[in-house]
Amino acid sequence: MAVYKNPNYLQPSTSDAFDHDQGPRTAASLAGIYRCMGCHREIGIAAGHALPPHGHHTHTSAQGSIRWRLVVYADHNPK
Template sequence: MAIYKDASYLQQSSSEAFDQDYGPGAAAPHAGIYQCMGCHREIGIAAGNVLPTLGHHAHTTSQGSIRWRLIVYADHKPK
Protein backbone atom coordinates (compact mmCIF):
# COMPACT_ATOMS: atom_id res chain seq x y z
CA MET A 1 0.00 0.00 0.00
CA ALA A 2 1.33 3.43 -0.88
CA ILE A 3 2.15 5.45 2.23
CA TYR A 4 2.37 9.21 2.69
CA LYS A 5 3.19 11.58 5.51
CA ASP A 6 1.52 14.84 4.50
CA ALA A 7 -1.94 14.62 2.89
CA SER A 8 -1.61 18.19 1.61
CA TYR A 9 0.56 16.79 -1.22
CA LEU A 10 -2.24 14.52 -2.45
CA GLN A 11 -5.58 15.15 -4.09
CA GLN A 12 -8.36 12.60 -4.50
CA SER A 13 -9.61 11.90 -8.01
CA SER A 14 -12.38 9.82 -9.56
CA SER A 15 -10.63 9.71 -12.95
CA GLU A 16 -11.13 6.59 -15.04
CA ALA A 17 -7.32 6.44 -15.32
CA PHE A 18 -7.39 4.60 -11.98
CA ASP A 19 -9.82 1.91 -13.23
CA GLN A 20 -7.72 0.37 -16.03
CA ASP A 21 -5.45 -2.67 -15.58
CA TYR A 22 -2.35 -3.16 -17.74
CA GLY A 23 -0.50 -6.37 -18.51
CA PRO A 24 3.21 -7.04 -18.06
CA GLY A 25 5.29 -5.21 -20.67
CA ALA A 26 2.63 -2.58 -21.44
CA ALA A 27 3.66 1.07 -21.63
CA ALA A 28 2.62 3.02 -18.54
CA PRO A 29 0.25 5.75 -19.76
CA HIS A 30 0.87 7.92 -16.67
CA ALA A 31 3.81 8.53 -14.34
CA GLY A 32 3.16 7.30 -10.82
CA ILE A 33 2.81 4.27 -8.60
CA TYR A 34 1.28 1.11 -10.04
CA GLN A 35 0.14 -1.84 -7.95
CA CYS A 36 -0.12 -5.46 -9.04
CA MET A 37 -3.76 -6.37 -8.44
CA GLY A 38 -2.89 -10.00 -7.63
CA CYS A 39 -0.11 -9.71 -5.02
CA HIS A 40 -0.22 -5.94 -4.26
CA ARG A 41 3.45 -5.36 -5.10
CA GLU A 42 4.01 -1.70 -6.06
CA ILE A 43 6.38 0.00 -8.48
CA GLY A 44 7.09 3.62 -9.39
CA ILE A 45 7.43 4.33 -13.11
CA ALA A 46 7.70 7.22 -15.56
CA ALA A 47 5.05 7.69 -18.25
CA GLY A 48 5.80 5.70 -21.39
CA ASN A 49 8.18 3.30 -19.68
CA VAL A 50 7.39 -0.40 -19.83
CA LEU A 51 5.65 -1.98 -16.86
CA PRO A 52 7.54 -4.97 -15.42
CA THR A 53 7.39 -8.15 -17.45
CA LEU A 54 6.36 -11.63 -16.32
CA GLY A 55 9.87 -12.35 -14.99
CA HIS A 56 9.63 -9.46 -12.49
CA HIS A 57 7.81 -11.50 -9.84
CA ALA A 58 5.84 -14.72 -9.54
CA HIS A 59 2.24 -15.28 -8.48
CA THR A 60 0.48 -18.19 -6.89
CA THR A 61 -2.51 -19.64 -8.72
CA SER A 62 -4.88 -17.91 -6.29
CA GLN A 63 -3.36 -14.49 -7.11
CA GLY A 64 -4.21 -14.81 -10.79
CA SER A 65 -2.31 -13.08 -13.58
CA ILE A 66 -0.01 -10.10 -13.16
CA ARG A 67 -1.98 -6.93 -13.88
CA TRP A 68 -0.84 -3.42 -13.04
CA ARG A 69 -3.16 -0.57 -11.98
CA LEU A 70 -2.33 3.09 -11.42
CA ILE A 71 -2.91 3.94 -7.75
CA VAL A 72 -1.05 7.28 -7.45
CA TYR A 73 -0.67 9.64 -10.40
CA ALA A 74 2.44 11.86 -10.41
CA ASP A 75 1.34 15.15 -11.98
CA HIS A 76 4.38 16.69 -13.60
CA LYS A 77 2.69 19.83 -14.90
CA PRO A 78 3.77 23.07 -13.17
CA LYS A 79 1.07 24.75 -11.10
Protein backbone atom coordinates in the same frame (compact mmCIF):
# COMPACT_ATOMS: atom_id res chain seq x y z
CA MET B 1 0.22 -0.07 0.08
CA ALA B 2 1.34 3.41 -0.89
CA VAL B 3 1.67 5.70 2.12
CA TYR B 4 2.13 9.43 2.61
CA LYS B 5 2.87 11.84 5.43
CA ASN B 6 1.61 15.21 4.28
CA PRO B 7 -1.94 15.26 2.86
CA ASN B 8 -1.23 18.68 1.30
CA TYR B 9 0.75 16.90 -1.43
CA LEU B 10 -2.10 14.63 -2.55
CA GLN B 11 -5.61 15.23 -3.75
CA PRO B 12 -8.45 12.82 -4.48
CA SER B 13 -9.48 12.08 -8.04
CA THR B 14 -12.39 10.35 -9.75
CA SER B 15 -10.47 9.86 -13.01
CA ASP B 16 -11.08 6.57 -14.77
CA ALA B 17 -7.28 6.33 -15.21
CA PHE B 18 -7.32 4.56 -11.84
CA ASP B 19 -9.88 1.95 -12.96
CA HIS B 20 -7.95 0.05 -15.63
CA ASP B 21 -5.35 -2.70 -15.36
CA GLN B 22 -2.34 -2.82 -17.65
CA GLY B 23 -0.42 -5.95 -18.55
CA PRO B 24 3.27 -6.66 -18.14
CA ARG B 25 5.59 -4.91 -20.60
CA THR B 26 2.95 -2.36 -21.62
CA ALA B 27 3.84 1.32 -21.49
CA ALA B 28 2.73 3.01 -18.28
CA SER B 29 -0.05 5.38 -19.28
CA LEU B 30 0.91 7.92 -16.58
CA ALA B 31 3.85 8.46 -14.24
CA GLY B 32 3.23 7.25 -10.73
CA ILE B 33 2.85 4.26 -8.44
CA TYR B 34 1.37 1.08 -9.90
CA ARG B 35 0.11 -1.86 -7.86
CA CYS B 36 0.02 -5.48 -8.96
CA MET B 37 -3.60 -6.43 -8.43
CA GLY B 38 -2.77 -10.08 -7.73
CA CYS B 39 -0.08 -9.83 -5.03
CA HIS B 40 -0.16 -6.10 -4.16
CA ARG B 41 3.49 -5.31 -4.94
CA GLU B 42 3.98 -1.68 -5.90
CA ILE B 43 6.40 0.04 -8.25
CA GLY B 44 7.16 3.62 -9.23
CA ILE B 45 7.50 4.24 -12.96
CA ALA B 46 7.76 7.11 -15.45
CA ALA B 47 5.09 7.61 -18.09
CA GLY B 48 5.78 5.66 -21.25
CA HIS B 49 8.24 3.26 -19.61
CA ALA B 50 7.44 -0.44 -19.86
CA LEU B 51 5.79 -2.00 -16.84
CA PRO B 52 7.74 -4.99 -15.44
CA PRO B 53 7.57 -8.24 -17.43
CA HIS B 54 5.99 -11.52 -16.34
CA GLY B 55 9.33 -12.69 -14.86
CA HIS B 56 9.54 -9.68 -12.51
CA HIS B 57 7.82 -11.70 -9.79
CA THR B 58 5.73 -14.85 -9.54
CA HIS B 59 2.13 -15.43 -8.56
CA THR B 60 0.24 -18.35 -7.15
CA SER B 61 -2.69 -19.61 -9.18
CA ALA B 62 -5.01 -17.93 -6.65
CA GLN B 63 -3.39 -14.53 -7.39
CA GLY B 64 -4.05 -14.84 -11.11
CA SER B 65 -2.09 -13.09 -13.80
CA ILE B 66 0.20 -10.11 -13.24
CA ARG B 67 -1.76 -6.92 -13.89
CA TRP B 68 -0.74 -3.40 -12.95
CA ARG B 69 -3.09 -0.61 -11.85
CA LEU B 70 -2.30 3.06 -11.27
CA VAL B 71 -2.80 3.98 -7.60
CA VAL B 72 -0.99 7.35 -7.38
CA TYR B 73 -0.50 9.69 -10.34
CA ALA B 74 2.54 12.00 -10.37
CA ASP B 75 1.23 15.24 -11.90
CA HIS B 76 4.01 17.02 -13.78
CA ASN B 77 1.82 20.04 -14.55
CA PRO B 78 0.70 21.37 -11.16
CA LYS B 79 -1.91 24.08 -11.13
